[in-house]
Amino acid sequence: MNTHSETFIETDFTERQMAVLESALRLLVDGGEKAITTAGIARAANCSKESLYKWFGDRDGILAAMITYQASKVRVSARLGGPSQSAEAFRSELETFASDLLSVLSGKTSLALNRLAIGQASNDGSPLSNLLIERGRNVVRERAMVLLQSGQLAGVLRFDDRAEAFDTLYGLIMGDFHVRMLLGETVPAMRDEIAQREHTVAAIDKFYLLYSKDRLN
Amino acid sequence: MNTHSETFIETDFTERQMAVLESALRLLVDGGEKAITTAGIARAANCSKESLYKWFGDRDGILAAMITYQASKVRVSARLGGPSQSAEAFRSELETFASDLLSVLSGKTSLALNRLAIGQASNDGSPLSNLLIERGRNVVRERAMVLLQSGQLAGVLRFDDRAEAFDTLYGLIMGDFHVRMLLGETVPAMRDEIAQREHTVAAIDKFYLLYSKDRLN
DNA sequence: GATGTACCGTACCGTACGGTACATGATTGT
DNA sequence: ACAATCATGTACCGTACGGTACGGTACATC
Numbered sequence: 001m002n003t004h005s006e007t008f009i010e011t012d013f014t015e016r017q018m019a020v021l022e023s024a025l026r027l028l029v030d031g032g033e034k035a036i037t038t039a040g041i042a043r044a045a046n047c048s049k050e051s052l053y054k055w056f057g058d059r060d061g062i063l064a065a066m067i068t069y070q071a072s073k074v075r076v077s078a079r080l081g082g083p084s085q086s087a088e089a090f091r092s093e094l095e096t097f098a099s100d101l102l103s104v105l106s107g108k109t110s111l112a113l114n115r116l117a118i119g120q121a122s123n124d125g126s127p128l129s130n131l132l133i134e135r136g137r138n139v140v141r142e143r144a145m146v147l148l149q150s151g152q153l154a155g156v157l158r159f160d161d162r163a164e165a166f167d168t169l170y171g172l173i174m175g176d177f178h179v180r181m182l183l184g185e186t187v188p189a190m191r192d193e194i195a196q197r198e199h200t201v202a203a204i205d206k207f208y209l210l211y212s213k214d215r216l217n
Numbered sequence: 218m219n220t221h222s223e224t225f226i227e228t229d230f231t232e233r234q235m236a237v238l239e240s241a242l243r244l245l246v247d248g249g250e251k252a253i254t255t256a257g258i259a260r261a262a263n264c265s266k267e268s269l270y271k272w273f274g275d276r277d278g279i280l281a282a283m284i285t286y287q288a289s290k291v292r293v294s295a296r297l298g299g300p301s302q303s304a305e306a307f308r309s310e311l312e313t314f315a316s317d318l319l320s321v322l323s324g325k326t327s328l329a330l331n332r333l334a335i336g337q338a339s340n341d342g343s344p345l346s347n348l349l350i351e352r353g354r355n356v357v358r359e360r361a362m363v364l365l366q367s368g369q370l371a372g373v374l375r376f377d378d379r380a381e382a383f384d385t386l387y388g389l390i391m392g393d394f395h396v397r398m399l400l401g402e403t404v405p406a407m408r409d410e411i412a413q414r415e416h417t418v419a420a421i422d423k424f425y426l427l428y429s430k431d432r433l434n
Numbered sequence: 435g436a437t438g439t440a441c442c443g444t445a446c447c448g449t450a451c452g453g454t455a456c457a458t459g460a461t462t463g464t
Numbered sequence: 465a466c467a468a469t470c471a472t473g474t475a476c477c478g479t480a481c482g483g484t485a486c487g488g489t490a491c492a493t494c
Contacts, residue, residue: 037450051472115336118400121249122401133400168389175385183335184347267484270482270483276482
């Protein structure tokens with residue numbers, strides 16, 4: 001049995017459907033939203049439009065399925081260590097989180113899906129945006145929350161408001177990089193692996209200056 | 218003579234054209250991108266489509282003109298104080314900057330234009346995005362840069378890399394609020410004036426912890 | 435009062451897209 | 465072997481949009 005498949009979240013999608021969604025995502029990544037036409041998806045995936053409508057209902061259903069499917073793929077690896085650990089191990093875990101955050105949010109597919117959801121966020125209740133917030137941001141946020149919690153329990157960090165600490169951590173890591181990348185800019189600090197690493201370390205340094213247990217104020 | 222008009226940047230737009238752009242912006246704000254049809258703009262502004270094409274070339278020209286026009290309106294008030302000033306006055310100025318940043322980026326028109334630019338950022342070189350970055354972010358950034366510079370000259374702040382200090386300041390102020398608002402979420406910390414004020418003060422507090430001259434490391 | 439300019443309103447054209455219907459081939463269960 | 469189910473490919477329909485053309489109107493300039 002393939003152990004890889006076990007790390008994926010179970011979805012209600014057929015293999016064929018996932019293949020179609022995969023090619024639709026690829027279409028979105030290098031073509032933008034205007035490239036996502038029902039005929040285009042069908043052509044790229046060698047499937048019929050009728051199948052698309054049978055499986056996903058309508059165009060918005062296809063888009064929602066793309067987000068759900070992608071979210072099931074990038075599900076971040078859960079924490080393995082317990083709450084009791086050394087300060088060095090915790091710092092390392094925090095840096096891993098920061099690095100993962102940068103990698104995920106700067107990924108082409110993530111950017112394309114965020115652009116898609118933002119582009120139609122002004123219309124109605126915008127289920128796409130909610131889907132992206134729930135399955136994207138909130139998942140990452142939950143992981144960070146338990147991480148911060150364990151840091152506090154381990155006596156490494158000190159804060160009153162965990163949510164505020166998370167916001168600060170996020171801000172120090174991402175800054176305005178996300179929006180700039182969404183606008184199509186190639187952010188220098190995201191260029192290569194070492195630049196990302198450097199930025200990550202600096203961000204965590206600042207976070208420790210603000211929330212370390214040994215903080216001097 | 219009206220002194221207000223002098224604070225506006227000169228643009229090449231006629232009064233009539235500005236009125237048309239104004240109603241187009243209003244259309245965009247409460248209708249999203251899909252509401253911006255040439256016929257819709259003409260109808261809302263009581264002008265003819267032919268005039269639209271004569272003035273702005275094509276649909277993208279209209280969108281570009283909307284961004285340029287809006288940017289000319291929200292041009293932030295320039296700093297008046299010189300580099301030599303008290304620490305209290307500088308801190309106050311920094312808080313004013315933070316407050317202005319929050320107000321501008323959470324404005325309905327700003328959000329709508331950012332959504333518009335992001336929505337079509339994946340296509341080509343995307344002149345809309347560049348326009349928004351140049352006339353939006355970079356203007357604000359320049360203002361913050363001279364502000365930070367004067368803070369260093371006044372002996373209040375200490376940093377080696379001014380750009381890095383700005384990124385940190387921005388991250389502390391905005392966090393992921395911008396993206397969340399772009400996705401349509403109503404961020405609690407942006408709800409009312411006092412919540413914004415509280416958040417602003419906390420952000421500047423953290424910034425001072427990191428970049429104050431009296432920092433202890 | 436003639437001429438030119440700028441604008442409005444509307445009608446029109448071509449195209450592209452979302453969605454549906456149908457005919458043909460594959461696959462599976464019995 | 466055969467029927468039933470499913471998927472593909474194609475053809476089609478209605479509509480909405482970008483862009484253009486044209487007739488009509490107000491106004492200014494000479």
